[in-house]
Amino acid sequence: LTLLLFSCLQGSATHAVHASTDSKPNIIVIVADDLGYSDLGCYGGEIDTPNLDALASGGLRLSQFYNTAKCHSSRVSLLTGQYCKAAGDVKLSHAVTSAEMLGHAGYFTAMTGKWHLSNQPTDFGFARYFGHLSGACNFFYGDKTFRLNGQPWEVPKSGFYTTVANVDFGLRFLEEARQQGGPWHLYVAFNAPHAPLHALPEDYAKYKGRYAAGWDHFRQQRFNKQMEGGLFSASTQPSPRPDHIPAWESLSEARKQFESKRMATLAAMIDRVDQEVGRLVEDLRQAGELDNTLIWFFSDNGACPYDRTSQGVNEEPTDGDVTLGDSTGWAWARNTPFRFYKQNQFEGGIATPSIVHWPAGLQVQAGSIETTPSHLIDVLPTIVEAAGAETITSVGDRQGRPISGRSLLPVFQGELFERTEPIHFLFSQDRAIRDGVWKAVSFRRGPWELYNLDEDRTELNDLANAMPERLESLVEQWHTMASEILHSEERPSSPPGDAPPVKQHPEWTNFSLDPVDGRRGNGGGNKKASAKEPATGKPSIRARKNTRLDISSNVITLHCTGEDPGIALDRLPSSLPQGPYQLAFELASEAVGDGALYFTINPRTVLPKGSEIPFEVMSDGEWRPHTIDLDTTGRIHKLRVDVCDGEGQARVRDMRLLSGTGEVLLRIPGDMRAKGKP
Numbered sequence: 001l002t003l004l005l006f007s008c009l010q011g012s013a014t015h016a017v018h019a020s021t022d023s024k025p026n027i028i029v030i031v032a033d034d035l036g037y038s039d040l041g042c043y044g045g046e047i048d049t050p051n052l053d054a055l056a057s058g059g060l061r062l063s064q065f066y067n068t069a070k071c072h073s074s075r076v077s078l079l080t081g082q083y084c085k086a087a088g089d090v091k092l093s094h095a096v097t098s099a100e101m102l103g104h105a106g107y108f109t110a111m112t113g114k115w116h117l118s119n120q121p122t123d124f125g126f127a128r129y130f131g132h133l134s135g136a137c138n139f140f141y142g143d144k145t146f147r148l149n150g151q152p153w154e155v156p157k158s159g160f161y162t163t164v165a166n167v168d169f170g171l172r173f174l175e176e177a178r179q180q181g182g183p184w185h186l187y188v189a190f191n192a193p194h195a196p197l198h199a200l201p202e203d204y205a206k207y208k209g210r211y212a213a214g215w216d217h218f219r220q221q222r223f224n225k226q227m228e229g230g231l232f233s234a235s236t237q238p239s240p241r242p243d244h245i246p247a248w249e250s251l252s253e254a255r256k257q258f259e260s261k262r263m264a265t266l267a268a269m270i271d272r273v274d275q276e277v278g279r280l281v282e283d284l285r286q287a288g289e290l291d292n293t294l295i296w297f298f299s300d301n302g303a304c305p306y307d308r309t310s311q312g313v314n315e316e317p318t319d320g321d322v323t324l325g326d327s328t329g330w331a332w333a334r335n336t337p338f339r340f341y342k343q344n345q346f347e348g349g350i351a352t353p354s355i356v357h358w359p360a361g362l363q364v365q366a367g368s369i370e371t372t373p374s375h376l377i378d379v380l381p382t383i384v385e386a387a388g389a390e391t392i393t394s395v396g397d398r399q400g401r402p403i404s405g406r407s408l409l410p411v412f413q414g415e416l417f418e419r420t421e422p423i424h425f426l427f428s429q430d431r432a433i434r435d436g437v438w439k440a441v442s443f444r445r446g447p448w449e450l451y452n453l454d455e456d457r458t459e460l461n462d463l464a465n466a467m468p469e470r471l472e473s474l475v476e477q478w479h480t481m482a483s484e485i486l487h488s489e490e491r492p493s494s495p496p497g498d499a500p501p502v503k504q505h506p507e508w509t510n511f512s513l514d515p516v517d518g519r520r521g522n523g524g525g526n527k528k529a530s531a532k533e534p535a536t537g538k539p540s541i542r543a544r545k546n547t548r549l550d551i552s553s554n555v556i557t558l559h560c561t562g563e564d565p566g567i568a569l570d571r572l573p574s575s576l577p578q579g580p581y582q583l584a585f586e587l588a589s590e591a592v593g594d595g596a597l598y599f600t601i602n603p604r605t606v607l608p609k610g611s612e613i614p615f616e617v618m619s620d621g622e623w624r625p626h627t628i629d630l631d632t633t634g635r636i637h638k639l640r641v642d643v644c645d646g647e648g649q650a651r652v653r654d655m656r657l658l659s660g661t662g663e664v665l666l667r668i669p670g671d672m673r674a675k676g677k678p
Contacts, residue, residue, distance in 0.1 A: 024183040025361060026293040027102070027383050028280065029078065031187075032273055033071060033114060033194040034326075034342060035353065036303035036334025039270050043353045044226035044336060046218065047267045048206075051278035052355060055295060057367045059357035060412065063231050064453075066375040066434075067301050069342060069349035070427045071135055072116045072592045072646060074300035074376055075189070079124070081380030081403035083424055085486040088398075089648065090117045090592055090619055092124060096392045096400045098380040099125030102185045105389035110173035112166040113189030116593075118620050122150040125395075126187070128176070130169035134616055135593045135645065136191060137162065139198035139269075140320030145616055161200055163192050163269070167276040171283055178287065183387070188280070192269040195308065196323035199268035204318050206271065207264040214248025214256070215263075215333040216241065222336040230369060232457060238337035239348075239458045244504060245329045246511050258313055258515040263330045265317045291359040294386055296379065298354040303334035305341040307509040309612050311517050328509040337458050340503075345425040345432035345441050346459055356412065361386065363413040370411055373434060375423050377405030385409050404485060422474075424481045428561055428647065429546070431493065433478040440474040442493035443503050448475055449496075464496040471496070519609055541669055542568050544640070551669050556652040558643060560591050565650075566642035568607065569668070576657075576665055579632040583641070585655035585668075588623045592646025601634030608640065617644060623653070 038044040042056040068074045073084035080087040080095035087095035099109040103125050110128035111121045114135070121129040130153070133145040139162045142155030148169075170188055177184035211218065223238045241247070251259065277297070284290040305328040312322030331341045338348035354374075356362065364370070384391060385407040393400045404424075410417045422435035432441035437454035450463040450471040464471050475493075482490045513519075541556075543549030544564035550557040556567065583597060594617045600610035613628055630636065639657075643650040655668040 023292060024105075024107075024387055025358065026183055026284075026289055027107075027185045027387065028293060028295045029185075029187045029379065029383070030277060030280075030295070030297040031075075031078070031113075031189045032270075032297070032299045033189070033191050034301060034304040035193060035270065035299035036331065036336075037338060037348070037351050037353060038222040038226065038336040039193075039266075039303070039334050040274075040353050042229070042355070043231065044222040044229065046221060046225075047270050047274075049270065049274040051274050051281060052297060055277075055281070055297065055357040056355045058359070059295075059355060059366065060362055060364055061231075061367075061369045062354040062356070062374060062411075063369050063371050064373045065298060065352055065354035066350045066373065066423060066425070067299060067352045068376065068425065068427060069301045069345055069430065070646070071114075071194070071300050073427055075116055077376040077405075078379045080400075081377050081405040082401060083377065083404055083426070083486050085426070085488045086401050086404065091119075091590070092117065093398060094401045096395050096398065097124045098383055099185065099187070100395055101125075101380075101384050101389050101392050102387055103127065104392055105387055106182055107387065107389075108177035108180055108182060108184040109187075110170070110177065110184070111187040111189065112170045112173070113162075113187075114191045114194075115189070118590075120147055120150055122147075128173045130173075131166065131189065132162070132191070133618075136194050136196070138196060138320045138323070139163070139191070143616060145618075161198075161272075163190055163272050163276055164200075166190060167279050170280060174283065174287075185383075185387075190273050190276075192273050193266050195304065195326050197262060197265040197269065197317055197325070198320065198323065199265045199318055200272060201316075201318040203268035203272050204265060204316060207267040208316075209260070209264070210267070211260045211263040212256070214251075214259075215245070215329045216248045218263075219333040219336050222333070226337065232337070235455070236337065236457055237460060239339040239460060241332065242339070243502070244508055245332050248329075251511060252514055254514040255511060259327055259329060261317070262324050262327045263333075265324060266330065266334075292361075294356070294358040294361060294383065296354070296356050296383075298376070299352040301342040302338070302344075302349045302351065303331035303341055305331040305505070305509070306507040308507070309518055310515060313515040313517055329511065339459055340443070343427055343430055344443060345427070345430045346443070347453075347457065349430070350425060350432070358412070361412060372411055372417050373419070373423060374408055374411070375405065377403070378408050379405065381405045381407040382409060382412075401487075402485075422477055422481070424478065424485065426482065426486070426488075426490070431478060431490070433474050433481070435474060435477065438470065438474060440471055440478065444505075445491070445493045446503070447494045447496045450474070468496075518611065540569070540571055542570070544568055544642075554653050554655075554667070554670060556655070556669055558591075558650045558652070560644055560646070560648055560650065564642075565591060565644045565646070566595075566640060567652075569639040570607075572636055572639060573666070576635055577659060578635050579630060580660040581630040581632070581636060581665070582627055582658040582660070582662070583630060583639070583655070584625070584627045584658055585641075586623050586625050586653050587617065587643060587650060588621055588653075589617050589619045589644055589648070589650040590621045591619060591644035591648025591650045593617065593619075593644045595644060596642045597628050597630075598638075598640040598642075599630055599632075599636050600638045601632055601636060603637050605638070607638055610638070619644070619648070 335348035340346040425432035548559040657666040
């Protein structure tokens with residue numbers, strides 16, 4: 001099938017092709033989750049991706065196509081043509097979606113996969129939907145947020161894998177669309193290769209042991225392949241291995257084996273995405289629809305470095321009971337040749353592989369590489385224009401703000417494309433702006449840096465001190481756009497020289513530690529925890545870093561900036577009985593993502609070490625009850641509750657720590673002492 005498909009695509013697009021159809025194109029938008037820039041074969045990778053490579057060789061690759069560096073905000077931008085905050089964030093309260101515009105133009109609209117926004121896709125223009133509303137889930141077991149056309153859908157006890165199920169239902173929806181007649185739009189939002197890392201046994205077997213040579217070897221191999229393929233100019237230099245990632249040969253044998261397994265799992269997950277894309281493309285070919293279907297594939301952000309809890313570090317990750325977290329080392333290799341990762345606005349976080357295949361509509365040489373800078377905000381205006389649809393400005397009580405994206409049809413037609421304003425980047429504390437060849441970027445609200453991307457795409461030569469006036473102008477533009485377009489007043493970043501040059505993050509992997517079940521990969525750093533028992537007295541409650549805490553009566557209001565979104569109880573009463581326990585509360589969230597509870601039964605243990613219990617959150621602002629079992633026979637010492645994993649406001653009320661028999665042991669915040677600034 002793979003060889004047949006490749007031959008078919010090559011044969012249909014060996015020369016320049018021209019739009020010569022009177023019918024509206026079908027449109028497929030395919031999004032991968034946490035895919036690194038170099039993970040696909042056609043972008044330098046060693047992973048087997050023949051189907052996506054064939055789409056690239058028969059279509060167009062964009063080498064400077066940008067995302068927002070984060071899952072939910074990228075989804076907002078691609079659906080609305082706006083920057084995330086301007087669109088109303090996860091509520092899409094100031095936006096109209098591409099599905100609504102295409103549906104208004106007579107398109108059958110369907111979606112499969114990860115939603116990660118408020119409400120459901122069927123509330124925003126998709127006539128059909130299968131997938132999960134959460135930001136991530138177990139690939140084999142799913143979660144309780146799965147929906148089919150707006151109704152709860154129970155994940156089967158066996159024989160289920162989300163990547164495959166997404167295409168199973170996508171093909172079912174396409175069959176329904178064909179029966180109705182007329183053009184159709186399908187949005188496929190894969191959750192792969194987002195953690196937890198889970199691979200089908202047959203896919204994992206293919207890559208087992210393949211990555212023993214380590215990240216230094218594969219990064220160099222990927223860069224060589226990129227240069228040979230013409231993705232970058234001859235003067236491009238890869239960014240060096242950063243200080244927070246050790247040389248592969250310096251790792252312990254236990255760490256090498258674990259890291260090799262993690263990358264084999266990631267490769268297997270990406271291979272499976274390619275296989276499922278191949279199933280979709282083959283279905284189009286059989287239906288005679290391939291030539292006049294606009295297929296657009298990209299990633300929502302760069303590879304993820306956040307090394308969260310793994311379970312089953314000595315097992316193979318081929319069922320839902322073994323879950324592995326991401327690796328900072330492999331994230332660096334997967335983002336070849338760039339610096340940094342998901343959430344950062346350096347090229348490693350925001351540059352995505354992007355493939356367009358549309359034989360009836362592309363008027364460029366098949367296999368071309370386009371270097372024009374573009375962004376996810378350009379997806380909506382492009383597909384709406386391609387469909388001949390109308391740009392709708394309001395639906396119901398949602399009044400859309402102006403679309404910031406620009407149609408890329410001129411690029412697809414080989415014509416000159418000019419952007420009238422810079423491209424703006426913001427997630428949490430990380431920000432950037434690109435205006436032509438110039439880019440200003442700030443890491444976690446640190447000093448602004450300045451780069452000429454025409455001469456220095458990998459951001460190695462910071463020109464901030466050499467060209468202060470140009471930098472100042474870009475930063476001023478960034479704040480003007482934040483205020484006037486995003487409708488957000490953002491605190492300034494540090495000026496050049498105001499912060500140390502070393503860049504760190506508390507959730508990057510600490511490679512000095514051997515992998516252990518139930519411990520985050522960073523292991524809390526190398527600091528030694530105090531061996532002292534918690535002091536007696538009234539226990540305290542505090543907001544975690546970058547979260548503002550307000551307490552009124554029994555309601556805790558959390559204003560989250562995107563990182564460290566929750567509360568911590570660092571000192572619980574020594575009079576508490578032994579477990580088990582339950583934590584009961586009501587939560588009304590308008591913030592992004594799901595939650596997690598952490599607790600310790602050892603006074604020497606520092607959070608977030610200890611036990612982790614994830615829980616699902618509906619981010620619709622409605623009060624919803626939660627009861628979480630803390631299955632331990634020890635006495636609890638510390639407790640932390642993260643109510644989301646992104647920006648927004650969340651309210652918690654009537655929080656109680658209960659005994660196993662339901663007795664109230666502690667009322668939160670009633671029995672607590674607020675710590676620090678409100």
